[in-house]
Amino acid sequence: MTDTASSHPTSTGSDAVERDEDPAQPNSGTPSGPRFGPGSQFHRFSSDPRWALAMVRATVLEAAHPQIGAALIDNSTFVAHPWRRLRNTFLSLQRMMGADDHARQREAARLNRLHARLNGTDARNHPYDAMDPEVRAWVIATLFESTVTMCRLSGQPLEPTTIEELYAEFQAFLAAMGDQAGHLPPTLQEFWRYYDHMVEEELQNTEALRIILYKLFDHLPAPPVLEGLPTVWAAGRALAGPVIGAITVASLPEPFRRRAGLPEIPGGQALTHSAYLAIGLARFLPDGWIQPEAVAGLLTLSSDSDDPRARTIAAVRDGMKRAGALLRLITPLPAQPDPAEATAPRRSAEEFFHAVLDQTGDGYLDWPDLAAMARELSSRLDLDEPEETKLYHAYADWWKELQAALDTDGDGRISEEEYAAAVPSLAGPALIRVAEVLFDVTDADGNGSIDADEYRALFRTGFRRDTVGAGETYSRSAFVKDFLSFMSGRQRSSAYDSLLTEA
Template sequence: MTPTTAEETVDVFGPDSMLRRLVNEARWGLAVTRATVLEAAHPQIGAALIGNSTFVTHPWRRLRNTLVSTQRILDPDQHVRSREAARLNRLHARISGTDPQGRRYDAADAEARAWVVATLFESAVTMYRLSGESLDGPAMERLYAEFRTVLALLEGDSDQLPATLQEFWPYYDDMIHHRLESTEAVRVILYRLFANVPAPPLLRNHPAVWAAGRAVAGPVAAAITIASLPESFCRRFALPDLPGARALMHGAYLTAGFAARLLPSGWVNAGSFMSLLDPDHAGGSGPWESVRRKAGQAAAMVRLITPAPDEVNHASRSADQFFAEVLDQTGDGHLAWPDLAAMAREIATRLDLDELDEERLYNAYAAWWRELQSHLDADGDGRVTRQEYAASAASLPSSGLVKIADVLFDVTDVDDDQTIDAQEYQRLFRAAFHRDLTGRADSYSRSAFVRQFLSFMSGQQRSIAYNSLLS
């Protein structure tokens, strides 16, 4: 079998593509969650996740962005696919560093990226099997070829994955037994993410409701995920085999499979479920919209009965709060370049920036980081603690933030008329226009836009729009 090249992807993902159909099903989330644990056990990927990712502090944002990116990668338009592949390559090229053992990691490492694709393929096969829908030989080979084509689109070739399905399984077993490690990222996903996952946007203002549900759902999700992993993986990393977990896991997968086969496609579409969790997600008028509205009403009623401390309506927040809620994007308790890079990455992803505008945005954030370091990093260790920030936040200069605001205005003002209108504003924030836009004639001038950005990023004023984007 000749290695697939990027040029061969032109007509691969047509209407009959197995992969395009699969990733638009809500049950794909089961496979992705399982694959993420296997990916995190790769030393390169695990180190990159811990050092740079926001998957623990912003899992719903990460889920939404992954869904959008996958849809772009599988778009019938070759230009859309190529543009997204280039964006992902730039994103990964910016993520590198050294793990606690002193080993270098690089998110653009070809072997690691191939392992991501391998885990997704194997998890998809497992998902079908556990859902009572095993793939036959030709279907499995076709699905494997489609996954290899995705890798070719990103890498330029698919040489890092075995050429045939028969060669894939020995490769996969060898990775499980000899290449993977019990990384911190695996432990964080299984024992911290599920237990402490923040509320989705729908329930963000109803903490009591979410906390009650998470107390039950968190351990169940962890048990289901562990029970679905390869037995050799679980044995090697001493993951617990809880009583009843396998029956629970089989029940979850079978239920998802029955739903995918029996319910109307609109009810089990990934986009519909995302709109249920996130009212700002595109497609919020789907079949789950009435359910979402009723859930919101019920949550509001529960909150009236069991009110939680309400800080959302306060005009300002302390420097300590702002540090925790906005600046510390990675959730490690410190402010460092990966936190600011995560903000730039989110904005670039939201606006689908081209390479030039993306570079301008990252450079502006880098200038702000140098400014923060020079004023706040008292011990010179390359990061800022919450205490260091809180002690000096009131006296910080704002020239770096002004640079970011100027770039943000330029990339949001698509028609270059020096104002940001409703459509441009919603493209950035995906929030209700009438609640947030305060400029004259339903538009923002550059000065008004910069003022609001500086007010938010200095912690002086809350903003529904910027909270939805960065908090």
């Protein structure tokens, strides 16, 4: 293993800065720019369109860590709901690195509660724990290093002082999470040695890494905004998926590619440099044309949202459907039914199982699936303690009820066949309790009903119910009834579909 910063591919030789520092004062002597908010290096780079590729690369390096890879496989929704996961990750980073100290403290507390729930053992009986300081440090390390690499691959390597400032900001991020700064090396030279060690000796070709590189890109579900255009999405994915995969593999550190047996793609390096350079040109568009928050929100925009952009997209989508219908009239190909126009009043038990209950996409229903629902609901409603814990406990009780009733072979999880055989008629006390707790935490003002703003916070759609004479409110009894009907598979619901089904 190399042991000098100058040999690292992302530290450009003389760019490595020698410093004599007190390890107890990380990055002392670095430029004193703001660590968070406007003016910080993070704020500058997070608005850069190239950062999308950098985040994908960082996610792959995280997934190659044995503990993180195991946690992703067991608990994450990144396979079944990648767009939702992307949006939530981006919003979390924005809160953590923004200028609002209170928002940062609340988000750090939320992330710590979330990570404290992610622990267990992998398929080889090796333990994993999302609160492990070394694991958390590696997540931050991949974000920092991928940002530096993003600039190098674009032909614009960062100045030494800029790298120092950026590293200090990510150290501050980790400190804001409550972790000691020492969990990341105190100086850049030590960081590159740490990074090289991780890449060359600790990372592995994990199942999570293989899924991201060889399954996710090729089978990426359409974002909600394109749900009514499956043909358009499939055609675009067939072209873009392999390209993104090739760019990501080629951008990974060569020692890890060699150890993990990842293919050497002919022309991969040239393609990667070209992609980063081309995407980087979007930085020169007028201010406001490329806003990460707007793009992230657009990708997860529900088709029946009251956001004005949804109406514009719906109009474009209708025009494309009419064009498609005209094309079918003048071609001999048989017309294919449009899934968006299906009028079936309910799903089959099997379809409901995969579309709603199997949040992690592993083909089974178990606690991580219901925990993912609780996590998404808590995030949407921006819950603090104790409301968040109440919601998790309600889902945990429902899991116990489901397991007792449906786990016929005693393997600790529920298969599609076990579910289909019994659950369509199952809506017991625990599920009712989930509905009641969800109503209580959604009813932010505690007035016993859900108004339009509270409804929108939960579902991200307009208030679509027939509220004549009700003052545009949603009563407890109506909410519980609708929730039970949806979660027992008896009734479709556009609102709950947008909440728990969309990718």
